[in-house]
Amino acid sequence: MSAWTDRILQEFPADLSRFWIACDPDDLLLDERILHSLRERGFEVLPFEDSVAFRTEYEERYRAAWDRGEEGSSKALVLQLRGTDLNTLPWDYVRMGRKISLSLADLFPKLSYGVIRQIDSEHHEALFLAHNKHATQLPGEGATKDFILTHIFRISPYLLNRPEDFWREVLRLHYRGAGLPDLLAKHVAAILKDTPLGDLPIAEVLSSKSYMVHAVQGAWSRFLSQYGIQSDRASNEEATEVVPAVSVPFEHPDVRVIVDAMFLEGALQPVGVHGSPADLPGWVKVGLVEDPHALGDLVSEGVKRIAADLPAVDSSHRDWVEMARRLGEVISRFNSLSAGIAESIQQQIRALQHDVDERLKDWLFQHYADLPSLPAAKGPVMVHHVPRYLALRRSAGEERVALLVFDGLAMDQWIQIREHLAARVPGFSADEGGCFAWLPTMTSVSRQALFSGLKPREFPNSIETTSQEPSLWTRFWQENGLRKSEIIYQKGLKRTEQLADLEEAISRPTTKVAGLVVDMIDEIVHGAMLGKRGIAGQINAWCETGFVEKLFLLLTEQRYQIYLTADHGNVDAEGIGRLSQGVVSELRGERVRTYRNETLAASVPPEIDAFRFDSPGLPPDFLPLYAGSRGAFVPKGEQIVAHGGASVEELIVPFTKITLTRTTS
Numbered sequence: 001m002s003a004w005t006d007r008i009l010q011e012f013p014a015d016l017s018r019f020w021i022a023c024d025p026d027d028l029l030l031d032e033r034i035l036h037s038l039r040e041r042g043f044e045v046l047p048f049e050d051s052v053a054f055r056t057e058y059e060e061r062y063r064a065a066w067d068r069g070e071e072g073s074s075k076a077l078v079l080q081l082r083g084t085d086l087n088t089l090p091w092d093y094v095r096m097g098r099k100i101s102l103s104l105a106d107l108f109p110k111l112s113y114g115v116i117r118q119i120d121s122e123h124h125e126a127l128f129l130a131h132n133k134h135a136t137q138l139p140g141e142g143a144t145k146d147f148i149l150t151h152i153f154r155i156s157p158y159l160l161n162r163p164e165d166f167w168r169e170v171l172r173l174h175y176r177g178a179g180l181p182d183l184l185a186k187h188v189a190a191i192l193k194d195t196p197l198g199d200l201p202i203a204e205v206l207s208s209k210s211y212m213v214h215a216v217q218g219a220w221s222r223f224l225s226q227y228g229i230q231s232d233r234a235s236n237e238e239a240t241e242v243v244p245a246v247s248v249p250f251e252h253p254d255v256r257v258i259v260d261a262m263f264l265e266g267a268l269q270p271v272g273v274h275g276s277p278a279d280l281p282g283w284v285k286v287g288l289v290e291d292p293h294a295l296g297d298l299v300s301e302g303v304k305r306i307a308a309d310l311p312a313v314d315s316s317h318r319d320w321v322e323m324a325r326r327l328g329e330v331i332s333r334f335n336s337l338s339a340g341i342a343e344s345i346q347q348q349i350r351a352l353q354h355d356v357d358e359r360l361k362d363w364l365f366q367h368y369a370d371l372p373s374l375p376a377a378k379g380p381v382m383v384h385h386v387p388r389y390l391a392l393r394r395s396a397g398e399e400r401v402a403l404l405v406f407d408g409l410a411m412d413q414w415i416q417i418r419e420h421l422a423a424r425v426p427g428f429s430a431d432e433g434g435c436f437a438w439l440p441t442m443t444s445v446s447r448q449a450l451f452s453g454l455k456p457r458e459f460p461n462s463i464e465t466t467s468q469e470p471s472l473w474t475r476f477w478q479e480n481g482l483r484k485s486e487i488i489y490q491k492g493l494k495r496t497e498q499l500a501d502l503e504e505a506i507s508r509p510t511t512k513v514a515g516l517v518v519d520m521i522d523e524i525v526h527g528a529m530l531g532k533r534g535i536a537g538q539i540n541a542w543c544e545t546g547f548v549e550k551l552f553l554l555l556t557e558q559r560y561q562i563y564l565t566a567d568h569g570n571v572d573a574e575g576i577g578r579l580s581q582g583v584v585s586e587l588r589g590e591r592v593r594t595y596r597n598e599t600l601a602a603s604v605p606p607e608i609d610a611f612r613f614d615s616p617g618l619p620p621d622f623l624p625l626y627a628g629s630r631g632a633f634v635p636k637g638e639q640i641v642a643h644g645g646a647s648v649e650e651l652i653v654p655f656t657k658i659t660l661t662r663t664t665s
Contacts, residue, residue: 003132004125005037007107012043012078017098018066020078021089026104027375029080031121032317035370042075047082047373051090053458054079073616080373110135112144118183120378122316123152145187153180157191164252166197170205170212171258175267177322180206201244210431211243216259217268219248220287227277229288243429256283263287264302266329269419270295295333296341302330303345303352310355313362317371317381320360321434324652327356328411331649332419335412335536342533354629357647364439364613364646371436372455372617380435380655383446386565387453387473390513391480393561402506402514402560404551404658405450407443408522408643410569412532413539414654420543425552427661434652437568439615440592440624441643441650443522447567451489451515452476460619473515485510491517496547499554506558514560518551525570528641532572535641552658562658571649575638576609576631589644590632595623613646 008028012020020043022029029035029045038045048054058077065072079089079097086094105113108131119127130151139147149155153173160166173179180188185207192202205212222245224230249255262268263286272289289295306326311319334342334349376385377392390401406414411434421428438446438456444464445456452459452472462468470489477487488505492498493516506514524538542548555562571591579593595601601623604610609628618624626645627633634640643650 002033002125004128005033007128008034008102009037009041011100011102012038012041012076014041018062018076019093019097020076021086021093021097021099022078022080023084023086023099023101024080024103025083026102026117027080027082027121027377028102028104028107028124029078030373030375031124032367032370032374033125035373036367038078039074039369043078044074044076045078045080045373047080048089055090057457108135110138111147112139112141115141115144115148115183118181119148119152120181122318123148126152142187145184149180149184149188153178153184155180155188157188160188160192160197161195163197163247164249164255166192166200166202167248168252168254168258171216171255171262173206174209174212175258175261177209177318179209179212182207200246204243205246208431210429213262213267214243214429215246216248216262218243219246220250220259220268221271223248223250224271224284224287227280227284229271229273229276229280250284251281260286261305264298264305265326266302266333266415270298292338292341296337296345299330299333299337300345300348302326302333303348306330307352307355310359311363312359313366315363317367317374317436320363320648321652323356324411324434324648325432327352327648328415331412331532332415332536335416335533353647353649357629360648360651361611361646368436368439368613369616379433380565382436382449383438383565383567383653384449384453384455385435386450386563386655387476390563391477394480394512398561400512400514400558400560402516402555402562404562404564405447405515405517406521406564406566407447407517407519408525408568408570409566409654410532410571410649411652411654412649413521413535413569414564414566414656416536416539417543417548418656420540421549421552425549425660427659428552429659429661431657431659433655435565435655437566437651437653438617439613439646439651440589440594440626441568441645442589442592443567445618447517448472450565450567455617456622457617457619460622463619463622469515477513482512483510486512487515488513489515491519493518493551494520494523494542494547496545496550499547499550502551503554503558506555506560514555518548520547521566521570525641525643531639532570532641535570552660556660563656564658565655566653568643569650569653570641570643571630571645571647573627573630573632573640573642573645575634575636575640576627577633577636579604579608579633590634590640590642591627591645591650593625593633595625596621598623601625 035045046054046057061073062077079093104116108116111131134151155169160169185203188206189202192198205215250259263270270287270289276288276290311323371382374381376389380386380389390403394401418430438449444466448459448462448466448469449456451469453476456463473489474484474487478484488511490502520542524535528535552562573591604625609631610625611628612625614623630647632640632642
């Protein structure tokens with residue numbers, strides 16, 4: 001256990017109290033490492049966000065059991081109050097609870113509180129060690145920024161004198177998934193403003209991975225043009241000025257090694273060519289596809305790199321989202337290969353998928369229960385965080401917000417759609433992330449959580465249907481200050497001819513938020529006959545109709561900020577045998593069965609390869625049983641595409657902010 005975790009846990013001596021109140025204005029307890037360590041000690045943390053919801057959970061899961069002399073859901077409950085005013089709590093809580101106070105100001109007394117409160121919690125542990133070892137006096141904001149850049153991000157802006165130094169640090173930061181917070185990126189930009197690097201979009205490429213990728217992709221195309229190689233993607237990006245044209249010193253060894261990795265894993269897209277110039281350096285070919293076999297080799301090498309760098313059981317949720325993205329890039333490329341080339345590396349892909357899923361399963365048993373409580377201010381961790389995050393974005397000035405839920409969209413399928421849009425839509429850019437769906441990954445569970453902002457245990461009466469989504473979506477936004485006339489919800493979108501009716505609804509001056517379900521992917525999945533590779537071909541055909549780009553353009557023209565996500569993904573699965581249980585199973589999917597009590601759940605034949613995993617966010621009488629590995633409860637050997645299970649491709653979905661800087665005429 002780390003010194004940082006020990007410092008937080010020392011505030012919670014065992015057996016002193018069953019009910020605690022933690023005044024925690026900086027959300028220190030809502031760090032997954034802290035949550036996990038507290039859970040191991042018998043403490044469960046429950047954020048106080050809604051008085052009625054908190055009291056319901058407290059009374060049902062804890063106090064009733066304690067009054068009976070039982071342990072309940074955990075030995076102790078910590079009410080996490082995001083603030084210091086105890087008067088906001090019910091008086092009986094204040095009277096009963098043992099009170100403590102935690103804040104970054106107290107834990108980092110020698111650093112500027114205004115700066116460190118903007119640093120993500122994943123850096124608190126390293127910052128705590130550096131603070132205790134190196135901080136000597138209370139510095140100002142500028143000195144605190146320099147301290148964090150030096151000790152946490154290993155960057156000294158005063159030493160970035162050459163383009164190769166700057167781009168090496170930019171690529172290194174983003175490759176390991178650690179772009180700079182905005183205030184630090186702007187600090188570096190201010191320091192470099194009057195240097196030869198000052199004309200670069202410094203703050204943007206340091207803070208935003210999507211911006212950096214666009215910049216480097218465009219620079220690669222311009223670099224290739226020196227050898228007479230032209231890219232269609234290059235002409236589109238340059239014409240629309242998604243990012244300013246920059247020059248990247250690709251020839252420098254420190255830059256080249258990271259660029260190679262980004263091409264292999266899919267962050268950068270290679271350029272298709274027919275033959276290469278005789279004077280082209282050999283190292284450049286990693287960013288070229290001269291024939292179909294070259295793309296197959298690229299996929300194979302990408303698989304090897306990912307397989308060598310799988311997250312461990314103590315990795316963070318961010319590590320898993322990044323893994324899902326990297327895997328999605330490789331699968332998307334694999335699905336675009338010809339049948340002959342794909343067949344030669346199919347076993348390699350399947351072995352990677354199996355290893356990733358087994359690692360994820362082990363991680364879920366230890367950490368999944370912590371995810372619902374993590375803060376959503378910097379991006380949703382789970383799909384039920386999405387409405388809360390959008391409400392924060394509206395408070396930050398995004399007056400009109402559109403949430404596009406592509407039902408059933410896996411990460412690899414989003415990447416396929418993204419690449420189509422990048423090549424076709426002027427000014428398109430995507431600030432990409434990801435979040436976790438709810439288990440089981442079924443529409444009635446996860447999509448309902450997504451639109452309601454609730455955990456599934458908070459809508460037990462409708463957990464087997466999606467009929468309540470419109471009212472739950474409306475209720476969330478009414479509780480956040482909007483009138484019913486300012487909120488719309490529409491599902492079943494998939495074809496261009498539907499956009500006229502949609503335009504009428506979203507163009508009303510009163511409309512402020514739009515929740516839209518695009519269900520073509522789910523429709524394709526449930527009719528799939530040729531696996532996910534066949535689905536990729538159908539998605540291409542759908543994209544060619546122009547529906548997605550027209551939808552984005554329509555929303556942009558009406559001044560909506562667009563956010564895209566999914567309720568779950570999908571996966572290739574193989575039948576392990578049907579469960580012939582009559583009406584015993586309440587909710588039946590190919591990858592999961594749910595039961596209403598332990599006796600029924602235990603009635604599954606032992607020869608069936610399946611496992612139980614009960615999430616604390618589910619209703620107590622909603623017990624899922626998951627098909628093992630990538631199995632499905634269909635006849636043995638049958639090949640299908642399905643969802644409901646706990647694989648990476650089902651569970652971790654895209655969450656992306658879409659921007660169109662220009663619209664077409």
